[in-house]
Amino acid sequence: MAEQASGKVSMEKIVSLCQRRGFIFASSEIYGGLSSCWDYGPLGVELKQNVKQAWWRSVVQERDDMVGLDASILMHPQIWAASGHLKQFADPLVECKRCHLRWRADELKDNSCPSCGGEVTEPHLFNLMFKTFMGPVEEEANIVYLRPETAQGMFVNFQNVVNTTRKRLPFGIAQIGKAFRNEITTGNFIFRSREFEQMEIEFFVKPETDEEWFNYWLEERRDWYVNLGIKKENLQLRQHTKGELAHYARKCYDIDYRFPMGWAELEGVANRGDFDLVQHASYSGKSLTYLDEETNEHIVPYIIEPSAGVDRSVLAFLCDAYEEEPDKDEIRVLLHFHPTLAPIKVAVLPLSKREQLVQVAKEVYAELRPCWMVQYDDTQSIGRRYRRQDEIGTPFCVTVDFQSLEDNQVTIRERDSMNQIRLPRAELKRTLAAKLEGEDLFVLPPGGQIWKEGGNG
Ligand code: ATP
Secondary structure, three states: OOOOOOOOOHHHHHHHHHHHHOEEEOOHHHHOOOOOOOEOHHHHHHHHHHHHHHHHHHHHOOOOOOOEEOOEOOOOOOHHHOOOHHOOOOOEEEEEOOOEEEEOOOOOOOOOOOOOOOOEEOOOOEOOOOOEEEEOOHHHHEEEEEEOHHHHHOOHHHHHHHHOOOOOOHHHHEEEEEEEOOOOOOOOHHHHHEEEEEEEEEEEHHHHHHHHHHHHHHHHHHHHHHHHOHHHEEEEEEOOOOOOOOOOOEEEEEEEOOOOOOEEEEEEEEEEOOOHHHHHHHOOOOOOEEEEEOEEEEEOOOOEEEEEEEHHHHHHHHHEEEEEEEOOOEEEEEEOOOOOOOOEEEEEEEEEHHHHHHHHHHHHHHHHOOOOOEEEOOOOOHHHHHHHHHOOOOOOOEEHHHHHHHHOEEEEEEOOOOOEEEEEEEHHHHHHHHHOOOOOOOOOOOOOOOOEEOOOO
16 A cells, blocks of 8 residues: 555544444444444445445446346355465464564564564464354354355356356456455455455456457446546556466456555456356366357357455545535535435425425425435524535535525525525426436526525525
């Protein structure tokens, strides 16, 4: 991990906002927490779902050459022998001779303990897979593993997918799901935890086209983050050196994000060659080849794998969206999420708690909530309520005021520009739908106006 930090927002601020506003909590908090596990709160779960949906939409729904899969977490233990995980999925572990804390040897600057400065032991390899037992008897023969990646479920279903979908090369399988790694050192909030979610693609190609598809996916995946609002200057591509390459990879690039603690991996794009299908064919005794109709030959496809972390993406989207702006005597904190990712799309706010206003606002709320996640809020001053919505990244607030009772118009206030537009209620849903899709459309009625918050119309 590089030293250079983004400097824009500290991890403390992100953690505090997430806790305070209900994005992310420490797991099992009332019992003192469980190290490196996290719970997504009411807003966090929406954000995370939106990230996963945006990914699914871009890599499955909008493509002809991709299908989805949801494989089980527990799989045949031989899979981990074939994949190399039983032998190779290990980090070098050292222990401090004085305080007995354990560390990853490759993360230490020298041979001393980062906590107490004591001397550390020689490294030994520590397998990162969580073990458990299948069935009631806890014996060696019943050991199964919690999957440390979703990828293997896609390799072992290759033939099933080919047979049932009649997909021809090149095509891919995409999957989102939990993965578990008994990491030696965790930290940096949800960046590295022991239970996390991945969004992985296994894209099967003719061997001679691997370079072309590798470059395609590297660019495609970087653009996905940029299209959802991540600033280009906070992303970089980094090629793995020969020494760093995993045993299965012919080539690998990390898509790094400039997190508050420095540049670190958000997603990896690897050319896995024919390693996986060859290994599983050999261990299972089943043929995992593909009949190339042009040449009538059986070939083993190469695999290009873009492998992203859901939690790391959530963290990157949070950090990138965080902004503090001077605002009169205060600081306005806002998360300028892309509308697709915003946990709450619209907040409906009556100007006051007067019954007639509340009634209209509740009608508006009822009209909008079948379409989007919408919040209704009638507590405290309107200014405070706007700030609360800014802080959780709600792109639009709809305000109902006394004039609304007479002219049946409401005000939409935009989070980023703080512009306000007044429009007939009948146009509200259509206008919000267009705006949430990124169109700058609104219907200005006769006598309608646009103004800036705090301005006088
Ligand atoms: P690192 O080098 O940071 O340990 P890795 O190279 O082992 O990551 P991969 O095996 O390539 O990671 O996994 C693909 C993606 O899964 C990563 O880019 C990351 O987004 C996510 N990921 C991996 N390990 C974790 C973890 N412990 N916590 C959260 N996300 C993770």
